[in-house]
Structure formats: C-alpha cells, structure tokens
Amino acid sequence: MQTLFGPSVRDDGVLFRLHAPDAGAVEVVVGGAAQAMDRDPSGFWSVLSPETGPGATYLFRVDGREVPDPASRQQADGVTGPSVVVDPGLFGRNRRLGRRWTDMVIAEVHVGTATEAGTFRGLIERLDHFTDAGYTAVELLPINGFPGRWNWGYDGVLLFAPANAYGTPEDLAALIAAAHERGLSIFLDVVYNHFGPEGNFIPSYDKSFFDPSVKTPWGAAIDFTRDTVRRFFVENALMWVDGYGFDGLRFDAVHAYLGDGRASFLKELSSSQKGLHPQPHLILENDDNLADLLERDADGGPLLFDAQWNDDYHHPLHVLATGENEGYYRPYARDPAADLARVLSEGFAYQGEPSENRGGEPRGQPSAHLPPAAFIAFAQNHDQIGNRALGERLAEIAPIEAVALLRFLTLLSPQIPMLFMGEEFGTKKRFPFFCDFEGELADAVRKGRREEFAGFSGFAGEEIPDPLSQTTFQEAKLDWSELTDPDAQEALEATRRYVAARNRYVAPKTATRFLRADRSIDRGVIRVRWQFDGGSLTLLANPHPSDSHIAVRADDRIPLHGEPVATTGTVQRTDTGAGLGPWSAALWVDA
Structure with missing residues (x-):
C-alpha cells in the first residue's frame, strides 16, 4: 500500500505531505527554511525537499500557524514541537513470530511504570522475567505521542510517533527484537476512537476529519465514513505491524467508533492485515459484545478479529472475590456464580438481554457457538485497577485464597489468559490513574474522574490520589524487590505451575475444533x-x-x-x- 501520510524519504530528498483541505496556504519549515507546498484536488499538500534526509526536523506552517506533522514518526521534544524524519531502514527489520493464537498467555504492560526507568530500553531488562513466569506475549498499553511527561497512553495525539518519554523509534525496534529473541510475541494497544484533549491540531485544517453531528465525551466523533480518515488509521495500524514488527494489535473501545462508518472501518482494519504473513493477531475491546466480529471460518480461523477482552468474565469474578456490587458491577451481583458459569461455557454473560448499565437496553449477541479462544479472560487489567478510587490490586482487597482461585481460573480456562504486570507474583503495588496536564484541563480531569465514577463510593472521599501529581505516577511503578517476599515467590511458582499445565493439557485441545x-x-x-x-x-x-x-x-x-x-x-x-x-x-x- 502506498503511504499517503507522513514523509517519504527518496534518493532526491524527502517528500512531505499534509492533508489540509481547509487550509489556504501550507509551507513546510525544514531547519528554519520554509518551502511552499502545492495542493491537489483531494486536499493533500505536498512538496519535495531536496538534500533533506533522516534526522531532519520539520514543522508545517498552516495559514501562518506552525504545527507538527499529524503522521510524525518521531518528535524532537513533545507533541507540539518539531517532527523528525525517521530513517525508513528502521522499518521491516523485525519479523513477526507467527505464534499460534491458542498458545498465548498475555502480560499487559505499561511501559512507563513497568520499570524504574520507564522506557523501552528499561523494559528490555525485564523481559526474561516475563518468559520465566510463563508468558508467551506482552501487550503494551498505548505508546504513541501524548501531552505531558506521563500518561496511561489513551490521550495520544500523534498516533505514528512513539512517546518521547519512552524513547526513540530505534529504542522501540530494539524492544521488539529483544522480545522476539526470547520467543515472546508483542502486541500493541491502539486508540482510534478519539484524540487526546491537548496537542491535536487536525481540526484547524481538516474539519471534516470529525463529524460535529455525533458527540462523544471527547468532542465531535471521528468521521469514519471518509476514505481519507479510514486510510489514516489503516496506515497507522500497518506501520506498527508491518513496519515495527508487532505481532498484533488491540483496538481500544471500538464501541466508541461512532457514526455510520464504524462497520466498514472495522472490516477495513481487519482486511488490511489479512494479506500479511505471518498474519498478525487482532484483538478488540468492545462493550457491545458483538459476536459477529468474532466469527470463525470453516477451518476455525477468525474472519475478522481473533478475540475480545471479556469484561463479562471479569465482573462476576470481581463480585465473588470482593463482595463489591457498586457501579457497573451491580448487574452482576444478583447471581455472579451463574454469570461466571455462563461466561466460561458461552463467552458472554450478556447475549442480547436488557442491561441495567444501559438503562434497560439490550446488550450483546449470542456467543455460545464461538470457541473459547475468541475471548480474553482477565481478573485484573489497567482499567479495572485504575478505575478504582485508590487503584488497589486484588491482592489488597480480596482474600489470598480468592486471588489464588482467580489466578487458577484465568490461566486454566480455555479462554486466552491475560494478567496485568506484577499479577503473576501477586503484587500489591497500586496502579492509580495518572496524567500530566496543567491549568483548566487539569481541573477538568479531576472533576471528570469524580463524575464518571460517581456510582462508586470510593470516589466520594477526599483522599483520592491527585491524578495530575508526579507522586501518583511514581507510586504506580512496579516494585521488583517484592519478588524476594515469600508470598510473591509462592504466587509466582503457582503461575508457572498453572501455565505449565495449560501448555500440556489446555492449549493442545483449544487448538483443535x-x-x-x-x-x-x-x-x-x-x-x-x-x-x-x-x-x-x-x-x-x-x-x-x-x-x-x-x-x-x-x-x-x-x-x-x-x-x-x-x-x-x-x-x-x-x-x-x-x-x-x-x-x-x-x-x-x-x-
């Protein structure tokens, strides 16, 4: 596929492009020198900059305002400053492992808090731990450019550029290579339902990228009916998979892909990956529980997507282990054992029944015909921990025997298991929500957190960690010294034992029809x-x-x-x- 977004390095220079149909004049500023760009009928502006190559910094000057490239592959310093031309030889170095989906045991990892360094290079130093614990894959929370110094990753605005806080594109490529050397698949969480609240300049020169008639919590919805919009995200997905060598992608909150273009966009995302070899694994987060996105072909392979994160597995388990029944747990508190039994045997708990969390509207589609490997089971993840007022792990709020049971069920059910980093050794290190904004935006985040989770009594207190504080971010970092604790060693040994049993007894069967x-x-x-x-x-x-x-x-x-x-x-x-x-x-x- 020809690349439309981002600079193209050629023998005679660099071809710069920007889709800005609402701009009256566009220049590219390279090393302080401006060049006028030409507009084509489709709204793309372009110019060849001779004697320019990798490492050059540049900005676009749109009607007099300087902005970064929305398809920047690297930023010199933060999301509002100059972009950097990246050596195209970086891409294509890493080849996907092609591991069988049913062999996956996934560790969800936040790069910024997984190690003290909080970088791609720092994570390389801990990869041996993940393989030793029995994981076959790591899934990174979003790593694209976000405003500020720390973030969960879901406020990204430069979707093609690795965040400066984590390192360079070369550092990311080294992490993927190091994972593959250890036999670890590596997946990436990508966010295509919205842009973050700071540093997104697209609306100033491409208004129709968004549909003002469809409202979301982040403003106007992305307009997936437009070919150029879908192409922007498809190229992004292909860059991570076919460029960097990620073994698959997890698409965040596809239920928030609003408007008439959602169905065609999801199919286009999937079909764009199908021709690649080895074929990457594609994972959904989808609160709508749409089984038709997980259908299989005659050979048992996915027609569109491999699997979905299964909140319906998590919620009844959480109620059983903790006794909590507030907020979105309330519908699962009536008979959590029955909900769990249905989830284990049929995939979803909600398969078209009225949902209290949706005001009585039906949720989900029948899923009993789908194989268990179409669902990803987890007892904890970044959302379910971080959406608590204090960010406590299960090890802090549930009996140790209950935590052991949840570990057993997650690792030995035929659904695909996922643990949140540190869960394999029963860490009690909290993972609160954090971000790095200033002024009115920071105040809005504090207020919005309380309003969003008003149904949970914990958010009514005054001792909630300030999500904007550096201390909150630092307290979320894993404490690897916990591994010397006897309880942590016992939990880690149980994880290894269950994964070994899974590899011997469960995975070979789930690989069949x-x-x-x-x-x-x-x-x-x-x-x-x-x-x-x-x-x-x-x-x-x-x-x-x-x-x-x-x-x-x-x-x-x-x-x-x-x-x-x-x-x-x-x-x-x-x-x-x-x-x-x-x-x-x-x-x-x-x-």
Missing part, C-alpha cells in the same frame, strides 16, 4: 465441560467463602475422568464425584 460446552451449578459449585476435536476439559469451581466442603456428584453430561490434572484450594476426589472447599477448583482432562 471447538464442538460444544455444557455447564451446571450444584449448591454454588460451577461445573463446565468443554469438548473439542482433540478431547475434553472439565472444570469444577467453588467460588465461595463457605466453611465446609461441598460434595458434588459426577454425571453423564459432565463426567470426571480419573484424578484432576491441576487444583487450587482443597479438592478431594470421591467415588461418586468430588468435594471442594472454599475458593477451590480442579481441572480434569479426558483419560
């Missing part, structure tokens, strides 16, 4: 049996803090063959079934 799943609940004990062409898996789980064992009988529909291959808590095999203590679970495979 999914046939069906059955479930039942007996006095609160969940039973699920998954059947694949390669055999069956059977799970029993008692996700309750009861004081006595619960004895359950095997039946013809969900039999128990022999001894379990993995357990947590107290599990006793009996002649007629099994007995499970509180917060206990066991996994059986076909004899």
Whole structure:
C-alpha cells in the first residue's frame, strides 16, 4: 500500500505531505527554511525537499500557524514541537513470530511504570522475567505521542510517533527484537476512537476529519465514513505491524467508533492485515459484545478479529472475590456464580438481554457457538485497577485464597489468559490513574474522574490520589524487590505451575475444533465441560467463602475422568464425584 501520510524519504530528498483541505496556504519549515507546498484536488499538500534526509526536523506552517506533522514518526521534544524524519531502514527489520493464537498467555504492560526507568530500553531488562513466569506475549498499553511527561497512553495525539518519554523509534525496534529473541510475541494497544484533549491540531485544517453531528465525551466523533480518515488509521495500524514488527494489535473501545462508518472501518482494519504473513493477531475491546466480529471460518480461523477482552468474565469474578456490587458491577451481583458459569461455557454473560448499565437496553449477541479462544479472560487489567478510587490490586482487597482461585481460573480456562504486570507474583503495588496536564484541563480531569465514577463510593472521599501529581505516577511503578517476599515467590511458582499445565493439557485441545460446552451449578459449585476435536476439559469451581466442603456428584453430561490434572484450594476426589472447599477448583482432562 502506498503511504499517503507522513514523509517519504527518496534518493532526491524527502517528500512531505499534509492533508489540509481547509487550509489556504501550507509551507513546510525544514531547519528554519520554509518551502511552499502545492495542493491537489483531494486536499493533500505536498512538496519535495531536496538534500533533506533522516534526522531532519520539520514543522508545517498552516495559514501562518506552525504545527507538527499529524503522521510524525518521531518528535524532537513533545507533541507540539518539531517532527523528525525517521530513517525508513528502521522499518521491516523485525519479523513477526507467527505464534499460534491458542498458545498465548498475555502480560499487559505499561511501559512507563513497568520499570524504574520507564522506557523501552528499561523494559528490555525485564523481559526474561516475563518468559520465566510463563508468558508467551506482552501487550503494551498505548505508546504513541501524548501531552505531558506521563500518561496511561489513551490521550495520544500523534498516533505514528512513539512517546518521547519512552524513547526513540530505534529504542522501540530494539524492544521488539529483544522480545522476539526470547520467543515472546508483542502486541500493541491502539486508540482510534478519539484524540487526546491537548496537542491535536487536525481540526484547524481538516474539519471534516470529525463529524460535529455525533458527540462523544471527547468532542465531535471521528468521521469514519471518509476514505481519507479510514486510510489514516489503516496506515497507522500497518506501520506498527508491518513496519515495527508487532505481532498484533488491540483496538481500544471500538464501541466508541461512532457514526455510520464504524462497520466498514472495522472490516477495513481487519482486511488490511489479512494479506500479511505471518498474519498478525487482532484483538478488540468492545462493550457491545458483538459476536459477529468474532466469527470463525470453516477451518476455525477468525474472519475478522481473533478475540475480545471479556469484561463479562471479569465482573462476576470481581463480585465473588470482593463482595463489591457498586457501579457497573451491580448487574452482576444478583447471581455472579451463574454469570461466571455462563461466561466460561458461552463467552458472554450478556447475549442480547436488557442491561441495567444501559438503562434497560439490550446488550450483546449470542456467543455460545464461538470457541473459547475468541475471548480474553482477565481478573485484573489497567482499567479495572485504575478505575478504582485508590487503584488497589486484588491482592489488597480480596482474600489470598480468592486471588489464588482467580489466578487458577484465568490461566486454566480455555479462554486466552491475560494478567496485568506484577499479577503473576501477586503484587500489591497500586496502579492509580495518572496524567500530566496543567491549568483548566487539569481541573477538568479531576472533576471528570469524580463524575464518571460517581456510582462508586470510593470516589466520594477526599483522599483520592491527585491524578495530575508526579507522586501518583511514581507510586504506580512496579516494585521488583517484592519478588524476594515469600508470598510473591509462592504466587509466582503457582503461575508457572498453572501455565505449565495449560501448555500440556489446555492449549493442545483449544487448538483443535471447538464442538460444544455444557455447564451446571450444584449448591454454588460451577461445573463446565468443554469438548473439542482433540478431547475434553472439565472444570469444577467453588467460588465461595463457605466453611465446609461441598460434595458434588459426577454425571453423564459432565463426567470426571480419573484424578484432576491441576487444583487450587482443597479438592478431594470421591467415588461418586468430588468435594471442594472454599475458593477451590480442579481441572480434569479426558483419560
């Protein structure tokens, strides 16, 4: 695909381009010297700058106002300053690993807080830990250029440029190469539903990039009905995957792709990746629970997207482990064990039923026919931790036995497991929300956080960490010295043990064709049996803090063959079934 956005390095110089249909005059300023650009009928301005090459800094002067390139591959210093021409030889060096999707065990990682350095190079030094813990992939929170010195990444405004806070494009390429050398796939979270509130100059010269008739929390919606708009994001996705060598992408909040162009844009994003080899893995976050985006072909391969982050898995688990039932947890508090059983066996809890969180409107589509690998299971992630008033981890707010059960279920269910960095060793290090704005924007963020989570009592207090404070950012950094603690070592060993059992018993079956799943609940004990062409898996789980064992009988529909291959808590095999203590679970495979 010919690149339309960003500079092109040629033998005779650099061709600069900017889509600015509403501009009256555009110049490129390279090294202090301005060159007038010519406009074509489609609204693109361009000019060849001779004797210019990689490393040159430049800005666009649009009707007298200097702005960075919205498709900048690198910034000299922050998102409002000069852009930098990047050596095209950097791209294409790293080849995707092509690992099988059903072999994935994912660590979600925020570059800025994963290490004390908070950089791409700093993360390289910790990659051996992730492989040693059993992970097969790391998924980076968004890394594109954002305003300020620290950010979760979801306020990006220069989507093609790695954030200066994390390092250079060369540093990022080195991180990907280092991951691949260790056999680690590496995914990237990308945000295409909005731009951040500071440093986005596109509306000043390309008003139709946005649709003012469709409102979002961030202003006018991005107009995905426009070919040039869709092309901008498709080129961005291809740069990360086919340029840098990321093994896949996670598309943030596709339910917030508003307007008439959403369906065609999602299909275009997917189809643009299908011709690549090895084919990258494509992941969704989609609160709409649209099963049709996860459909499989006759061979079991994804037609559009590999999998979706499954909030319906997280929410009932959280209610069971913590007893919390406020805000968006409220609909799952009526019968969380039943919701969890449905999620384990069918994918979504909401498959078209009215949702209290949507004012009674229906949510979701039937998903029982989809294979478990179409869903990503997690007991924690950046959102579910950071959206708490204080950013506490489960290890701080739930019994240790409950945390152990959640680890077991997440790593040994046939859904694709994902843990948030440090979860593998049970860290109690908090991960509060943080960003770096000033003035009225900073005040608006503080106010908006309280309003958005008004349904949670924790946001009513006065001791909430200031999201704009450097101290809040620093307190979110992982403390790797925790690994010397006996409890952390025990948790890490459990993670390794469960991943080993997954690799031996679960992944080989999920790699074959999914046939069906059955479930039942007996006095609160969940039973699920998954059947694949390669055999069956059977799970029993008692996700309750009861004081006595619960004895359950095997039946013809969900039999128990022999001894379990993995357990947590107290599990006793009996002649007629099994007995499970509180917060206990066991996994059986076909004899």
